[in-house]
Amino acid sequence: MTKSAASPAAAETGHQRLDKWLWFARVAKSRTLAATAVTEGKIKVNRVKAEKASQAIKIGDVVTSRLHRNVRVLKVLGLGERRGPAAEAQLLYEDLTPRAPPAGAAADTAEPMAWGERAPGAGRPTKRERRQIDELKRST
Structure with a gap:
């Protein structure tokens, strides 16, 4: 059955x-x-x-x-x-x-980005980026 x-x-x-x-x-x-x-x-x-x-x-x-x-x-x-x-x-x-547009396309259009997303290079640096900045400052 x-x-x-x-x-x-x-x-x-x-x-x-x-x-x-x-x-x-x-x-x-x-x-x-x-x-x-x-x-x-x-x-x-x-x-x-x-x-x-x-x-x-x-x-x-x-x-x-x-x-x-x-x-x-x-x-x-x-x-x-x-x-x-x-x-x-x-x-x-x-x-x-x-379908959602590709990640790079959202920065090129006038539409707002989804919640929790940000354009590359916008906002505060991540912990990894801060370490890289500190290393760069120390080396100069």
Whole structure:
């Protein structure tokens, strides 16, 4: 007896709870964290903020998450039955997230840089750079 990708209940109704799907798809580490993310407004379904963790999603919906300082856009391809390995979880969605520009391209454009990034040579020197500066001053 083999198990299908969708649960029997999900197969009959064609939808699944949002928090369960986020957990099955490995977007959130636990179902509680998935439910919390939904109530905090970090999850959108079809460009509309999800109000409740029990909101039903179906195949073809687009889920946008703002977790872990990243924005991910995922198209629902399947409804999960269990939280399996990562390879199994990736079959539940198609990643529509736009690719980030190369690191050097961000300094050339007028767009702001991502959080925690800085242009090369900007800001305070690192510890290694300070040691190199000190060594250079001592040698002259």
